[in-house]
Amino acid sequence: MEKQNNQEYLTAVQAAFGADVLAHEEAFGMLNIEMTPSRIHDAIQWLQQHQDLSVNYLTNIAGVHYPEAVGREFAVVYQLHSWKNNLRLRIKGFLPKENLHIATITDLFAGANWMERETYDFFGIIFDGHPDLRRILNMDDMDYFPMRKEYVLEDATREDKDDRFFGRNNNEL
Amino acid sequence: MSQEIKDILQAADPANVATINFGPTHPSTHGIFQNILKVDGEKIISSEQTVGYIHRAFEKLAERRPYNQITPITDRLNYCSSPINNIGWEMTVEKLIGVDIPKRVQYMRVIIMELARIADHLICNSVIGVDAGALTSFFYPFSEREKIYELYEEMSGARLTTNMGRIGGFERDFTPVFHQKLQSFLKTFPKAFEEFDSMLARNRIFMDRTKGAGPISAERALSYSFSGPNLRAAGVDYDVRVMSPYSSYEDFDFIIPVGVNGDTYDRFMVRQEEIRQSLRIIEQAYKNLPEGDYKADLPDFYLPAKSDVYNNMEALIYHFKIVMGETELPVGEVYHAVEGGNGELGYYLISDGGRTPYRLQFRRPCFIYYQAYPEMIKGLPISDAVLTLSSINVIAGELDA
Numbered sequence: 001m002e003k004q005n006n007q008e009y010l011t012a013v014q015a016a017f018g019a020d021v022l023a024h025e026e027a028f029g030m031l032n033i034e035m036t037p038s039r040i041h042d043a044i045q046w047l048q049q050h051q052d053l054s055v056n057y058l059t060n061i062a063g064v065h066y067p068e069a070v071g072r073e074f075a076v077v078y079q080l081h082s083w084k085n086n087l088r089l090r091i092k093g094f095l096p097k098e099n100l101h102i103a104t105i106t107d108l109f110a111g112a113n114w115m116e117r118e119t120y121d122f123f124g125i126i127f128d129g130h131p132d133l134r135r136i137l138n139m140d141d142m143d144y145f146p147m148r149k150e151y152v153l154e155d156a157t158r159e160d161k162d163d164r165f166f167g168r169n170n171n172e173l
Numbered sequence: 174m175s176q177e178i179k180d181i182l183q184a185a186d187p188a189n190v191a192t193i194n195f196g197p198t199h200p201s202t203h204g205i206f207q208n209i210l211k212v213d214g215e216k217i218i219s220s221e222q223t224v225g226y227i228h229r230a231f232e233k234l235a236e237r238r239p240y241n242q243i244t245p246i247t248d249r250l251n252y253c254s255s256p257i258n259n260i261g262w263e264m265t266v267e268k269l270i271g272v273d274i275p276k277r278v279q280y281m282r283v284i285i286m287e288l289a290r291i292a293d294h295l296i297c298n299s300v301i302g303v304d305a306g307a308l309t310s311f312f313y314p315f316s317e318r319e320k321i322y323e324l325y326e327e328m329s330g331a332r333l334t335t336n337m338g339r340i341g342g343f344e345r346d347f348t349p350v351f352h353q354k355l356q357s358f359l360k361t362f363p364k365a366f367e368e369f370d371s372m373l374a375r376n377r378i379f380m381d382r383t384k385g386a387g388p389i390s391a392e393r394a395l396s397y398s399f400s401g402p403n404l405r406a407a408g409v410d411y412d413v414r415v416m417s418p419y420s421s422y423e424d425f426d427f428i429i430p431v432g433v434n435g436d437t438y439d440r441f442m443v444r445q446e447e448i449r450q451s452l453r454i455i456e457q458a459y460k461n462l463p464e465g466d467y468k469a470d471l472p473d474f475y476l477p478a479k480s481d482v483y484n485n486m487e488a489l490i491y492h493f494k495i496v497m498g499e500t501e502l503p504v505g506e507v508y509h510a511v512e513g514g515n516g517e518l519g520y521y522l523i524s525d526g527g528r529t530p531y532r533l534q535f536r537r538p539c540f541i542y543y544q545a546y547p548e549m550i551k552g553l554p555i556s557d558a559v560l561t562l563s564s565i566n567v568i569a570g571e572l573d574a
Contacts, residue, residue, distance in 0.1 A: 028268060028507045057411075058398050059510075060541070062521055062534040079508060079521065079536075086416055088508065111398035114544040122232070137225035137573060146233060153237050 004052060004085045006031040012053060017043055030088050037076070037093035041103040044078060044091065048108055057081040058105070059088065061115040063123035067149045073097040074125055078105070095125065104130040122147035189213050197226055201304055201559045204569030208546075208558075215554040220547045224540075228573040235533040239498030240266050241340060241474070243533070248334035250537060251571040254293035254514035256285045256325065256337040261511035264419060265520040266340050269507045270474070277465035278342040279421040280458045284355070285328065285337060286420070286511070287451040287458075291362075292321045293514030294402070294444040294451075295369075297566040301441050302373050304563045305382045310372040317365050320358050327351040341475040342468030359456060366452075370445055383438040387549040387561025394435060397545040400538050401516025403565050406443045407435030413512040424461075425454045437557075437564040473500045498528035515539050515566055539571040 009031055014021050020043070023034040035043055047055035059079040066073055072094035081088050093102060104127040105112045116127040117136040124145035127133055135142065144151065196207040205226040211218045231246050238246070247258040260282050267274060295314040302310035322332040327350050328343065329335045338344065347355075373379045389399075394407040404411055412429045414422040430446035432439025468475055472491050481488035494500055504526045510519040519536030542565060549565075550558040 027505055030506075030508060032506070056395065059508075059517070059519060060398075060521065060534065060536040062532070064523060064532050077521075079519075083411065083416070090506075090508075109398060110393065110396040111541055111544065114540060118540075137228040139225075146230065151233075153233065 004082075004087065006087070006089070009053060009087065009089060012050070013043065013047070016046060027090075030090060032090045032092060034092045034094065037095055037102050040076075040078070040091055040093045041105055041108075044080065044105055045108055047080065047082075052084075053082060054084040055080045055082045055089070057083060058109040058111055058115075061112060061119055063119040063125055063147065065123060065148050069094070071096045074100055074123060076102055076119065076125060100125045101128050102126075103128050106130055121145070124148070184213075186213065190218060195220075195555070195558070197223070201563070203300060203563060204567065204572075206543075206567070206569060206572065210555065210558070212555065215556075217550050217553055217555065217558055220550060220558075222543070222546060224543070225573050227569050231535065231574045232533055235530055237529055239528050240502075240530070241495065243530070244338075245334065245336045247535075248336055249570050250535060250574065251293070251514050251518070251539070251568045252333055253296050253568060254289040255333065255335045256289040257293075257511060257513050258518065259335060259337045260286055260420075261509065261513070261518055262520055263338055263340050264511065265507060265509040265522055266474075267469075268509050269503060269505060269522060269524055271503070272341060272469055272471055274342065274420075274469050275465045275467075276421065276463040278467060278469065280462050281343060281347065281467065282338070282420045283422065283425070283458045284455050284462075285325075287455045288321050288324060290451045290512075290514055291448050292318050293566075294448050297514075297563070298373075298441055298444050299369070300563045301383070301437065301560065302379070304559050305379055307373065307376075307379065310369060313365070313369045313372070317362055317369075320354065320362070324351060324354055324358065327354065339468065339475055341471035342466070346467040355455075355459065359452070359459070363452065366448060374442065374445060380438060382556075383441060383560060383564070384436060385434070386437040386553065386557040387564065388434050388436040389545060389549050390435060393545065393548065394542075397542060399516065399542045399545070401513065402440055402443045402447060403435075403542055404516065405429060406432035406439035408433055413510050413517050417510065419509070419511060422454075425457050427451075427454050437560050440564045500528065502526055502528070510536065513538060515568065515571065516542070535574055537571045537574060539567050540574070543567050543572055 006026055010024055013033060017039060020036040020039040021033060025032050047053050059081050062077040064075040064077060074095045076093050078091045095102060104116060114136060116130055117133060119125050120133055121135040121138050122145060190211055190213050193210050193212060195210050196202040197205045207223040209221045234246060235243050244259050244262055247262045248255040250258045295318050299311040299314045325335050326332050327348055329337045389407055391407045391409050394404050408431050410429045410431050415429060427450040430443050432443050476495055477488035477491050482492045502524050504524055506523050508519055508521045510517050516538030517536060518538060521534040522530050523532040525531040550561055
């Protein structure tokens with residue numbers, strides 16, 4: 001059978017999930033699909049069980065914080081890999097800061113356990129149904145989520161690292 | 174889980190169950206991680222891991238550093254094979270800015286990365302020997318690793334945290350001493366390695382100790398997103414060098430060794446064979462080393478020669494712009510993976526055009542597969558748990574980032 005490409009993946013996901021596919025793009029050859037967060041678990045399960053698409057490997061899960069994007073401040077990015085077609089793709093879900101809940105995929109991939117714990121530890125994203133959602137790399141009594149953009153590193157007062165001079169606006173300054 | 178292990182777990186009498194700490198600073202953990210074991214006599218009933226003892230917030234640090242200053246952070250992930258981490262990161266940035274790397278640089282990188290893989294696997298395998306009680310086999314490979322470190326030193330000036338290469342190539346070409354030392358290494362290493370191999374590979378005591386210690390099935394390994402030698406020991410032939418070749422790996426002829434049972438012995442044997450294959454790759458790359466420059470034409474990222482900086486206005490401007498991080502960068506998201514010592518080492522980089530990454534995530538193979546450890550040691554004696562830990566080659570730096 002012919003190996004499937006990005007376009008065929010996109011068409012298949014769009015056909016199966018219709019309006020839940022919110023946006024898509026191809027970034028450096030890798031397919032990015034933004035979906036309704038509540039449907040991501042089902043989409044990954046569907047991709048995993050699909051005979052031709054056969055997305056069998058979870059590469060990693062990443063959290064991203066976009067403080068300026070109102071209503072979609074936090075992103076959860078799932079990078080998946082289909083070995084059959086040797087194709088990598090990203091599935092993204094954006095969450096508002098008031099409701100950082102998304103379903104766990106530990107039932108699909110055992111390895112998602114620590115990846116989700118790490119994302120929780122860094123960003124405070126809550127994976128519903130996770131068997132043991134605790135901090136992992138930071139200490140248990142830490143009372144904030146350190147990878148959020150509002151927590152700047154201690155050297156923020158250094159003039160030579162002032163972001164204003166280097167093409168990035170910083171609203172606090 | 175086999176029936177035998179199920180019986181052990183079932184037969185455990187709560188009155189006999191003891192709780193012991195394996196780590197954080199236990200000599201055989203080879204790093205700082207804690208396992209709280211519940212044992213019935215010698216058999217492990219359950220275990221709970223604590224990680225993060227040397228967490229240094231690399232991902233946060235990376236958000237405040239220009240791209241060339243992130244390379245030293247990557248040294249400190251898997252410090253047994255830092256050049257692979259360095260070069261993997263450089264290739265990620267090159268993918269973002271879209272630059273053609275000269276063939277010579279690609280071959281030089283392959284040589285350096287395969288040397289790093291040999292050093293990494295040598296340490297891991299000799300440590301398995303130590304944990305099985307064979308100390309001699311630990312000392313033999315060290316003189317060989319020393320030679321690899323001398324080669325690093327020749328190329329970067331450093332031995333452990335190498336900060337090897339630059340975005341766009343290398344800081345220097347292979348020096349005459351490097352050529353001479355590499356040639357002598359290629360000549361002497363195979364014999365020394367086979368001597369090391371003969372001490373353990375068919376050693377009856379070693380085989381009895383390692384066979385069946387900490388097995389994992391291919392299905393479970395895949396579900397846990399295993400990669401690298403640990404996955405291959407379970408019988409799955411996934412290797413990033415073949416699946417998504419980078420740096421001209423498609424030019425070389427090598428095989429991917431796989432195991433059957435996914436136990437400590439298979440992991441040992443897979444790493445041993447990978448050392449032989451790495452050597453083959455180095456020989457091919459060195460024999461066919463193309464002529465050309467040791468760096469890409471990339472003035473925006475690659476520091477000009479010091480003599481030019483002092484005498485040439487343009488070079489001075491570029492020098493200033495690079496040091497101050499004033500280079501324009503494309504906006505976008507890239508993921509680039511290399512086959513690290515422990516498996517798929519990936520860099521997920523989000524650039525917003527600023528001088529530092531907006532977000533940089535490291536896909537650290539250790540962190541991902543170490544979570545399977547409790548499952549792998551269930552029902553085994555503590556001595557097997559020690560062997561399992563050293564054979565999955567958990568490196569604290571990579572685990573905790």
